[in-house]
């Protein structure tokens with residue numbers, strides 16, 4: 029693992045940039061634990077103060093310090109992404125492994141359902157969900173719902189890897205040595221599938237955080253828990269842009285964009301590391 | 316098989332059309348810091364004459380494909396030409412296709428030099444009809460009206476016993492043998508001076524294989540082309556080639572007229588190859604060769620065959636034996652054979 | 659031919675499955691609510707002003723059917739389907755008594771137009787440039803484009819739309835930032851109206867195109883570098899086929915095949931993007947309609963837009979699937 033990280037750091041500029049961007053974002057989210065103000069309280073500082081030495085990122089019209097507010101927001105947003113990614117990885121792994129290994133009608137049935145989930149436009153359904161739940165919608169509930177929809181694409185990837193593994197000899201050997209399907213899948217295939225799971229985790233986080241920001245900006249989530257989308261929502265409520273309180277929108281936006289690009293670059297470099305075909309090009313360009 | 320060896324067709328004194336001198340081609344890879352270098356071709360020299368079929372034999376991963384890729388100018392990373400030169404009579408003065416200006420190379424390709432790739436199952440564009448390959452590859456060289464061209468293609472297909480209907484088919488709709496024959500037709504339609512064929516019959520069953528070999532022979536005689544014919548199958552070499560070179564671990568070890576190689580193999584490796592051929596009415600068990608082919612990323616010093624050679628001596632471990640003429644037109648790279656040979 | 663028919667059959671089956679599962683999800687979601695949504699909605703509407711008792715009764719009935727609250731569970735479910743199959747979502751509550759169907763019908767062409775144009779432009783341009791970037795790997799300009807694409811692709815639609823809004827609305831106000839056409843123009847096919855529609859579409863379309871292009875660009879670039887190593891490309895190069903021909907008919911032509919599948923798979927996501935982009939720019943399509951319906955508490959409208967979106971996206975996917983064999987002759991046999 030350490031060697032892997034060292035190799036990536038040394039030889040992949042994408043990974044370096046991604047890691048630096050994410051490091052900033054993570055640092056900010058860790059700082060949330062040291063905030064002098066609780067995240068929900070309003071009017072604890074003078075409102076509408078531009079960035080200064082006292083208030084690095086300025087203050088909001090609701091009398092909150094943007095810096096500390098932002099650290100809570102990015103922490104919650106990242107946590108949200110991780111939760112969705114973790115739960116949906118479970119679905120993707122189970123479905124992908126079973127579908128790829130079993131084949132036949134099980135595979136066809138699972139992939140039909142899988143493709144359905146890939147195709148269905150999720151935002152209207154989430155909006156409908158909010159409409160029905162209203163104020164009872166919670167952070168965890170939203171994460172669960174999104175996890176139920178966010179596995180399909182990656183299940184397909186995992187399935188194709190398992191199918192190629194299955195064709196290889198060692199599956200046959202394990203089969204004859206009397207291992208059960210569950211054993212073969214977890215002991216023989218899982219180690220080969222894990223690298224893909226890692227890279228899809230990043231992409232999945234980009235996806236779920238993007239949707240969460242979108243919903244929150246519209247006010248279709250639990251707006252009292254500070255998230256990046258929630259901050260922008262409140263800024264819009266106070267017409268911050270028109271009023272010239274640009275720092276209220278700019279800093280959350282910059283932070284979340286850094287997180288997006290960082291996650292995406294990590295996924296990209298992890299993929300390049302996994303894919304042997306890309307080796308050719310690293311040589312071709314060096315010479 | 317021995318009885319089948321053909322007499323050479325090309326005049327012994329014909330002018331060469333291809334010279335390869337001390338060619339070195341290596342694969343160099345680097346993946347996240349892990350560097351690897353494979354010396355797949357390491358100092359190979361030979362010449363091919365006009366109108367002959369020159370065979371290249373050697374076990375799997377001895378570097379045959381790498382050698383002819385370098386000759387054909389099919390050089391893309393990680394393959395690199397590290398040294399030596401390749402010269403065709405129709406493209407003089409550059410020392411290799413990889414060094415010639417692209418315009419000149421494009422001009423000679425297919426017109427003068429065509430290539431049948433190893434595993435030619437996938438050489439046809441899967442999403443276009445077979446006809447488009449003929450148009451793309453040959454029409455710029457043949458010219459004339461499209462109608463005339465089409466007639467010429469149909470006539471040529473008949474020579475490899477293919478129905479004109481294959482032109483309208485997609486590659487996946489043809490059988491393996493049909494695809495192979497279509498590729499053969501594609502490589503010969505411009506009547507090139509030089510044809511490189513890499514294992515063109517290996518994937519075929521014996522009957523189809525015989526048929527395709529016969530076609531290559533007859534087309535070659537008709538057009539007077541030279542053919543560089545690569546296969547690991549000694550039986551096929553006996554059947555079709557005029558002269559034969561044996562490759563071992565990136566180097567040539569022996570070269571002579573095919574009949575001579577089968578009659579009088581000199582290099583210990585060649586002897587092993589010939590003696591392990593199955594013969595009718597001979598049931599004596601074959602002696603296996605100990606050890607395994609060397610790893611080309613880290614080949615043994617000196618003669619690369621020495622770890623497996625029954626005749627190896629001290630000098631074999633230190634020095635590289637040169638290709639020397641042991642008899643007229645019969646070159647060998649072996650200290651044991653060359654002791655009294657002319658330099 | 660029979661191969662093609664079997665393929666069409668499979669795709670149609672998949673289409674029906676998507677619609678079926680989609681509508682069922684909508685059904686389950688609407689039944690997840692612990693309180694009676696009908697009375698809540700009605701009280702939300704009636705508190706605004708005087709609606710006639712007859713109208714309220716009509717509304718209550720259609721809502722009870724839509725929410726599936728009348729009759730046994732089986733009846734409820736069947737009634738829900740009946741409404742949906744007849745595209746009858748009752749009268750809109752926020753624009754009473756205009757039927758929901760009419761509102762959707764008005765908004766649909768805006769969304770369809772915006773989505774069709776921006777998707778085709780993004781896909782076409784992204785693939786073209788990505789293909790070139792994969793083929794001419796040394797080109798400085800194309801490398802730079804790759805870096806930009808990497809930066810743009812992961813940004814969510816909302817953020818990019820907002821950035822464009824800030825740039826062209828506040829910093830450099832040259833383009834209209836809200837609405838589908840100028841307010842003062844009648845919606846008839848006069849040149850002024852068309853021009854105004856085009857002007858208003860620039861920013862929403864641009865947000866969709868920039869992000870879409872980024873992902874098609876990156877996808878195509880890596881596909882092309884894989885196809886370049888395929889035997890048939892190497893072979894065509896060895897045969898001296900002109901490089902432009904190789905790039906178009908051999909490399910791009912083959913790399914496009916998975917990109918078409920990719921387009922079908924991402925239509926849902928693109929639609930999500932359109933919803934939020936429309937809202938940012940006040941564009942009068944389905945997205946704005948949906949969001950405003952939530953704010954107005956108009957259940958019939960929300961459900962209507964949701965099901966129409968599922969249906970619309972599935973039809974788009976089906977259309978791509980049916981055209982796919984034109985690009986890949988191999989599907990007919992498999």
Ligand SMILES: Nc1ncnc2c1ncn2[C@@H]1O[C@H](COP(=O)(O)OP(=O)(O)OP(=O)(O)O)[C@@H](O)[C@H]1O
Nearest residue numbers: 342353355374375376377378379380381393547611
């Ligand atoms: N793309 C590549 N990258 C790295 N090494 C390679 C590559 N292609 C071939 N090699 C190595 O070069 C050596 C020679 O391979 P080559 O394909 O020339 O053998 P060959 O004699 O044609 O074998 P065969 O009879 O199996 O076709 C092998 O050791 C192989 O591992």
Ligand code: SF4
Nearest residue numbers: 618621624631649650
């Ligand atoms: S040179 Fe030495 S090791 Fe090599 S083949 Fe001859 S005798 Fe054997």
Ligand SMILES: [Mg+2]
Nearest residue numbers: 379380381433
């Ligand atoms: Mg080979």
